[in-house]
Amino acid sequence: MPRVRGAPRSIGGGAPQNGRGKAGASVQQMFNPDPRRLRRTFFTFCKLTLAAFLTAALVQMILPPEVPPATQTVGLSAQINFDLENAILYHRELQYTQEQVNAYLAYALKSKQNSLSKPLLSFKRALVTFGEGTCTIMAERSFISYPLYQGAMYGVNVAGGKIVASAKGGFVGRLPIHPAIMRYADIIFADLWSALTRERKLVAQMGKVEFHQGNVLLSASR
Numbered sequence: 001m002p003r004v005r006g007a008p009r010s011i012g013g014g015a016p017q018n019g020r021g022k023a024g025a026s027v028q029q030m031f032n033p034d035p036r037r038l039r040r041t042f043f044t045f046c047k048l049t050l051a052a053f054l055t056a057a058l059v060q061m062i063l064p065p066e067v068p069p070a071t072q073t074v075g076l077s078a079q080i081n082f083d084l085e086n087a088i089l090y091h092r093e094l095q096y097t098q099e100q101v102n103a104y105l106a107y108a109l110k111s112k113q114n115s116l117s118k119p120l121l122s123f124k125r126a127l128v129t130f131g132e133g134t135c136t137i138m139a140e141r142s143f144i145s146y147p148l149y150q151g152a153m154y155g156v157n158v159a160g161g162k163i164v165a166s167a168k169g170g171f172v173g174r175l176p177i178h179p180a181i182m183r184y185a186d187i188i189f190a191d192l193w194s195a196l197t198r199e200r201k202l203v204a205q206m207g208k209v210e211f212h213q214g215n216v217l218l219s220a221s222r
Contacts, residue, residue, distance in 0.1 A: 062148065067138060070125065093217065097214060115191070121142070123139070124141060134154065136152070136154075148172075151170055168182075205220075206219060206220055206221070207220055
């Protein structure tokens with residue numbers, strides 16, 4: 001009786017078929033990735049980038065910029081407001097160094113520190129630096145004994161017989177602020193401008209103000 005042989009087996013079995021199927025699926029996922037997975041990856045990347053940017057900005061905001069040392073002596077600088085009044089009355093010219101102006105600011109604002117302080121932010125001092133054609137005013141405040149600085153840079157010109165100040169930029173700590181933003185961010189100095197109302201009005205009556213490196217020249221109208 002003849003032997004019945006079984007059906008011929010495929011060479012290599014079924015395992016290679018499954019392997020080829022998995023490899024094909026992997027290649028297909030590579031060239032046709034899941035849109036949902038792409039969205040998750042994209043949003044995760046955006047969140048990490050934003051977090052890194054905000055962290056870097058916060059670090060720059062709390063780092064102190066270069067500031068002149070605190071002025072210890074006042075002397076004749078305490079009479080700057082009276083000098084301005086006399087210069088306007090008698091059409092004189094005045095010149096001050098930034099050290100003299102900073103000494104006057106320390107004197108004039110000493111009795112107003114309580115009104116200039118905010119909750120958790122204690123006012124310490126205001127100071128100026130003069131550059132060629134620019135004046136930078138800074139306010140130092142303290143947050144839990146850590147100094148924080150904010151500043152604004154201005155240029156001045158005369159228009160229609162009046163002194164007009166224009167924003168040239170600003171900063172919080174070491175983080176620079178664009179001049180276009182500083183036009184609207186000047187409100188951060190609202191309390192300081194209010195405390196110096198008398199001095200601002202006197203300077204506004206001068207005919208010309210010139211800023212040079214380390215000093216300022218004020219000329220009364222004739």
